[in-house]
Amino acid sequence: MLEYIGLDDSPILSQIPNQFRSAAFLLHPFVHMPDGWEKRKRERPFQHIYPSDEEILNIGKPIPWNHISQQSGLTLHEVGIALHDHRDNRPDLTNQLLVCFDTDLYFPMEDKLSVFLLNDISKVLGSNGADFVLYSEPIDGRKGRLKIEEIKPEEVSDLTPSVIMLMDENLEFAFISEYDTYTTLFLTKDDNIAEIIRRMNWEAIICDNKTTPTWFLQKS
Structure with missing residues (x-):
């Protein structure tokens, strides 16, 4: 083994x-939860919640990188850089990526x-x-x-x-x-x-x- x-x-x-x-x-894939899911789950204002594996499997929807690329105007490689911004210091790409986000769209599982x-x-x-x-x-x-x-x-x-x-x-x-x-x-x-x-x-x-x-x- x-x-x-x-x-x-x-x-x-x-x-x-x-x-x-x-x-x-x-x-x-990125994770999209039903509209209003995060708002209903919050216990306090502005609390950020990531869905559990069970919630993702049961009611989540996979969103491909290509879709995010088209919505944000970034290439797949730039989406990768934006996701790793904490390490590669490209806030410009991260900000461009976040333009296509709503409150119920989440980064891929890390x-x-x-x-x-x-x-x-x-x-x-x-x-x-x-x-x-x-x-x-x-x-x-x-x-x-x-x-x-x-x-x-x-x-x-x-x-x-x-x-x-x-x-x-x-x-x-x-x-x-x-x-x-x-x-x-x-x-x-x-x-x-x-x-x-x-x-x-x-x-x-x-x-x-x-x-x-x-x-x-x-x-x-």
Whole structure:
């Protein structure tokens, strides 16, 4: 079983295990809750509330980065920079991003796997005959496995408060969440990663030999 893969600032494809040949960053959807949801949830004026995983799954709507890009006039890379403004100091892009926000639109899920992606991730992990998902998380060093056909998104979300790596038992696919990111790193041992992404209708940045974890700072 593979241990959680921590990444440095070098190109992704140069630091992933040898059995993986392709990688892509899956873009976590923004979260839209029903109109007036936050106002009804507030206990005091101007309190900011982020919906729980259960609320997102039950009544939330995924909003793709492309939609946010069109509404804000930013490229996908600029949306990425704006989301990471606390680290990259581009308040101009952040302000431009916030123009398209209303009170019930929220940033994508950070650090952990987006609950919007978990059902599709389970499908990919079981697509080549695997019966179990293996998981590894670095905070407490926990590892284990779950039966794919019994997995529920909220169960995966509860495995760890933040970062985790999921793999199929045959180690053909891996999905990795990282600190301070709004993406999931998808690894596969085959070269058909673009076809998988297209089939699952994911938004993604496919890694080439130069793509680093800060892909949004690289020229598109």
